[in-house]
Amino acid sequence: MxxxxxxxxxxxxxxxxxxxxxxxxxxxxxxxxxxxxxxxxxxxxxxxxxxxxxxxxxxxxxxxxxxxxxxxxxxxxxxxxxxxxxxxxxxxxxxxxxxxxxxxxxxxxxxxxxxxxxxxxxxxxxxxxxxxxxxxxxxxxxxxxxxxxxxxxxxxxxxxxxxxxxxxxxxxxxxxxxxxxxxxxxxxxxxxxxxxxxxxxxxxxxxxxxxxxxxxxxxxxxxxxxxxxxxxxxxxxxxxxxxxxxxxxxxxxxxxxxxxxxxxxxxxxxxxxxxxxxxxxxxxxxxxxxxxxxxxxxINFAVITxxxxxxxxxxxxxxxxxxxxxxxxxxxxxxxxxxxxxxxxxxxxxxxxxxxxxxxxxxxxxxxxxxxxxxxxxxxxxxxxxxxxxxxxxxxSRRLRREDDGPDADEIDEQQPIIIAGVGRFGQVVNRMVTMSGFRTTVLDADLKTIQLMRTFGFKAYFGDPTRPDLLAAAGLAKAQVLVVCLDDKASANRLVAYARSVRPDLHIIARARDRIHVFELYKAGANDIVRELFDSSLRAARYVLENVGLNEFEASELEKVFFKIDRAAVRDLAQAWKPGVPIEQNPDYIQRTRELNAELEAAMLKSFARREDKSEEPEATPATPLDSRS
Structure with missing residues (x-):
């Protein structure tokens, strides 16, 4: 035994x-x-x-x-x-x-x-x-x-x-x-x-x-x-x-x-x-x-030797x-x-x-x-x-992807004030809302099947790698007002934001982030507004939870707003403590600041909950900054 x-x-x-x-x-x-x-x-x-x-x-x-x-x-x-x-x-x-x-x-x-x-x-x-x-x-x-x-x-x-x-x-x-x-x-x-x-x-x-x-x-x-x-x-x-x-x-x-x-x-x-x-x-x-x-x-190493x-x-x-x-x-x-x-x-x-x-x-x-x-x-x-x-x-596979250009990129025949790079599940919703509000967009994506599917439903889009400088130039990057980066690949998104910022310091860049770390990377690259892809949907789910455990719709909505305002300010704060290339679990300053901000957020939420019946009193929140205005 x-x-x-x-x-x-x-x-x-x-x-x-x-x-x-x-x-x-x-x-x-x-x-x-x-x-x-x-x-x-x-x-x-x-x-x-x-x-x-x-x-x-x-x-x-x-x-x-x-x-x-x-x-x-x-x-x-x-x-x-x-x-x-x-x-x-x-x-x-x-x-x-x-x-x-x-x-x-x-x-x-x-x-x-x-x-x-x-x-x-x-x-x-x-x-x-x-x-x-x-x-x-x-x-x-x-x-x-x-x-x-x-x-x-x-x-x-x-x-x-x-x-x-x-x-x-x-x-x-x-x-x-x-x-x-x-x-x-x-x-x-x-x-x-x-x-x-x-x-x-x-x-x-x-x-x-x-x-x-x-x-x-x-x-x-x-x-x-x-x-x-x-x-x-x-x-x-x-x-x-x-x-x-x-x-x-x-x-x-x-x-x-x-x-x-x-x-x-x-x-x-x-x-x-x-x-x-x-x-x-x-x-x-x-x-x-x-x-x-x-x-x-x-393995019998005697046979090998x-x-x-x-x-x-x-x-x-x-x-x-x-x-x-x-x-x-x-x-x-x-x-x-x-x-x-x-x-x-x-x-x-x-x-x-x-x-x-x-x-x-x-x-x-x-x-x-x-x-x-x-x-x-x-x-x-x-x-x-x-x-x-x-x-x-x-x-x-990586080498083949670099060497194989695949089908030739489309020739872009018009330039619009809004460029959307990437039309997966995230980019499609952005494009639909903007175009149905009466604005014109130039849509770029490297997935030919996605482009063909969009065209089937009547949306105009162009096939090509949105990170290519020549394609961005043809799409009108020099005159565009807004660039929306909705790419799935984090590295490609960071590279596109950094390039666009270097060419157009005045351009307003809105970028999709996979997670909080990606928010920090995009912020360093020069994005103006950064949207965590699951943040808003997660807040809605949390609000539904609160509505079904005793709070009314107004009370749950007010707590959602408080959380949104304070958390987006916390992201700006944590961006200063974040160190590129260093895992967050090995960054004591980041961990300590996160704990402090979580305690502040919990206190603010409890305070707001305690006075929820006083509808005239607004909860306190840190003012928005360029990073946290959309992240």
Whole structure:
């Protein structure tokens, strides 16, 4: 017991230290977990015989992740993805298998070994890729959705791979492997004793049971359990579904991850879907982290140090082969720009199911042990560099955005006194109110689809990057009265405000700010009026709250006005204490002044509330200044 607690403390300590450091450095959590595992295992040698057991235990993180993914996909959504699942995903698996098999044969591997290697290296890391896509909020991009379709196809393809691998072994070796693999569990022994057609029927029956139970059994049982109104019992029920299905699929020789994914799809339209997600998510996160640590700790550095240049060359060749296939498919399926790069580099590694296939191939006497050890190292190293591939993709995407001018900017044929830069959700409302009040505007935006949509509804707008000096000059910056900066990107907004102020010191600049820190940045850049995008809507929501807890409309409105006046003055005050480039939590002057201003604001609000019945008396407020007049 003591040894287990010490190991648990070690792994948790590695998590809470390495992962925050990696995320702060912009490397992502996955690389932090992998580095923690390398530190625990190969570097310090603190991992022992428990590593194999931990790997099997942590693989439930992948199983739970596939269950949660299934909960997000209704059967109709899966059917809508059929082209990408069969076309994009199927071609990726088959082409990569064929290419790796051919290369392996060229290096004098036998046909069974070459085919097994093709299967193993055709898979990518579902765990790392999906975790990274979610962290970087890339799942909803075209590249992210295409990568997800390929990963889903690969997970499904593991089933026929496991079924075909025994056929690659010599008959004598297959008989020995089957005898050794005979399970101790009576169900396993019974299934092993069945003829081939019986095993197939048993497998189909297990899949049918999952589908039928998901529709007709799980829901009434969940309602019964939910009636106890105990959160821990609901959690136990969620874990029972996942662990039970994983056990059933393992008994019939199928992938537990695929079984739980199928169950998740069946339960996707259940009323208990969100509760299942919230119950499983914490376990999934911890187990996924543990899985990545065991991958890092399991890297056999003795194999690397024995032939370092060969290992590095093989990893580079693996990534190059997979990236080449993915790039060709990305072009065939018309992925463009950053989406093509994300798809190509994001999936160019081997996957965690490769460990399963290697173990199975060794047990079936297909892969010799020396080859298997080298393959395991290649899989682990390719997974280790995956976060670096995502970082490389980000750098390439930025460079492509700078170098690719895209469609030519529109020729601006008229100049108006009001220039609006950016017409997203914020800019559109500004433009509608101004134009419907009888004033003319010149609207600029770098999103062609947004411009085309505006034109559909009868609003005139011009396509082009609003931060370009030549475009601003053509829009009439030299003669404009007001510039409204509504750009989503904070850096672009700051750059535009600074440039416009340098060219036109007399120009009135109104800028949208994402948050209070952005207010300070825009103020330094030279904006006159700064509007926090959620400030006014948040005040309205707070006023509605006050109106529904006992205050009348007048009283709530008066408190809203007091808060507005004092808070906008406080922003001006805090701008003097703010230091560019210094996090606010590391700025004691800013923190101290914020506390003082919050106390003053609370006192003023309470004072106003106490005399709310005296409508003739106005609450005190600090006079407005250029910064706080709209912020």
């Amino acid at each position: 003591t040894g287990f607690l010490i190991q648990a403390t070690l792994y948790l300590f590695a998590m809470v230290i390495a992962v925050p450091l990696a995320t702060r450095a912009g490397l992502g959590s996955v690389l932090g977990y992998l580095c923690a595992g390398i530190l625990i295992g190969p570097v310090l040698g603190l991992s022992g015989s428990e590593m194999t057991d931990l790997q099997h235990f942590s693989e439930f993180g992948v199983v739970m992740m596939l269950f949660l993914i299934g909960l997000e996909l209704e059967p109709r959504a899966l059917w809508a993805m059929r082209d990408k699942l069969v076309g994009l995903g199927g071609l990726q698996v088959l082409l990569t298998m064929a290419l790796v098999t051919a290369v392996s044969l060229a290096f004098h591997q036998t046909l069974p070994v070459a085919v097994a290697l093709g299967m193993i290296f055709s898979l990518s890391s579902t765990a790392i890729v999906l975790q990274t896509l979610n962290e970087k909020r890339l799942m909803q991009t075209a590249g992210g959705r295409s990568a997800f379709a390929v990963l889903l196809t690969q997970d499904i393809a593991v089933i026929p791979m496991l079924a075909l691998l025994p056929l690659l072994a010599l008959p004598g070796a297959r008989a020995v492997a089957k005898a050794e693999a005979a399970g101790d569990h009576p169900v396993s022994r019974f299934i092993d004793s069945m003829p081939g057609w019986g095993v197939t029927l048993m497998t189909l029956a297990a899949v049918a049971f999952i589908i039928i139970a998901g529709h007709y059994l799980v829901r009434p049982v969940f309602r019964f359990v939910h009636g106890a109104r105990l959160r821990e019992i609901n959690t136990a029920m969620a874990l029972l579904i996942v662990v039970g299905i994983a056990s059933l699929m393992s008994l019939v020789g199928l992938s537990p991850a695929l079984g739980t994914f199928l169950a998740g799809v069946v339960l996707a339209d259940s009323e208990f879907r969100h509760e299942l997600e919230s119950d499983i998510e914490p376990f999934k996160g911890l187990l996924m982290g543990l899985f990545f640590i065991t991958v890092g700790a399991g 024995a032939q370092p240049f060969q290992i590095i060359a093989l990893v580079a060749a693996l990534v190059a082969v997979k990236a080449g296939v993915l790039y060709v498919l990305a072009r065939i399926f018309r992925l463009k720009g950053a989406d093509r790069g994300l798809f190509t580099l994001g999936l160019a590694q081997a996957g965690e199911f490769g460990f399963v296939l290697v173990s199975f191939a060794v047990s079936q006497r297909i892969l010799p042990t020396p080859v298997a050890e080298k393959v395991l190292v290649l899989i682990a190293l390719s997974m280790l560099i995956t976060p670096l591939l995502f970082i490389l993709n980000e750098q390439l």
